[in-house]
Amino acid sequence: MSETKNFMFLNRRAPYGTIYAWESLEVVLISAAFEQNVSLMFADDGVYELTKGQDTAGIGMKNFSPTYRTLGDYEVRHMYVDKASLEARGLTADDLVQVEWEDWETEESVDNIVEVVDSEKVAELLAESDVVFSF
């Protein structure tokens, strides 16, 4: 399995209410072991997955949001957020967590791989992907 593909994980669900976001994250973590080019896209209610300060105490569910901040250590190189979805929900980039990325071999690093992009760019990125995992 030497082939390297562009993987895109498209996340469109709120983090709680259904299990899609959490089980999608499990696939992202596993895919790190396969050395593919992994990107994530957050659109529609999926943008809530990246919001800061999540507190799940009142609903008796595990707060898995800290995991998103570790994705830079799991070979995830890009995390894109659909601008229109953010705006429709009254959110801005300041409401979202920052995710640091570092290549431990080359010591190349990026302070924050979370990037807000417009709809045209969303379409372009999806079209460029070899595989779209849709959750």
Add this chain to the structure above:
Amino acid sequence: MKFSIQVNEGPYQHQASDSAYQFTKAALEKGHECFRVFFYHDGVLNGTRLTTPPQDDRNIVNNWTELAEKYDLDLVVCVAAAQRRGIVDEGEAERNGKDATNIAPRFRISGLGQLVEAAIQSDRLVVFGD
């Protein structure tokens, strides 16, 4: 073309499994290849042999089993999703101290790596769900 299929919803509640079955059957009849069918989220519920739909309705679980027998399909149920939802084979029953199994014939329980591998090995991954 070499396909892999991902089924994200349980049977009957949602059309995803029916659509995935019809798609897979049609693709195979046209001479395409199906590398793997991977059941995730509530999709793992397609893999219980205890399903008993009314006699005048389709039996979705048996449909998958029969298709797998005819074309030697690889039907894989995600282990983490299966554990949450009570889909059990002999190995899982032993590991987790359960007193029964319910996995349907031709289905097997395995890890998420099987989904990632399917995506790498296939020309197309087709996802059925919302």
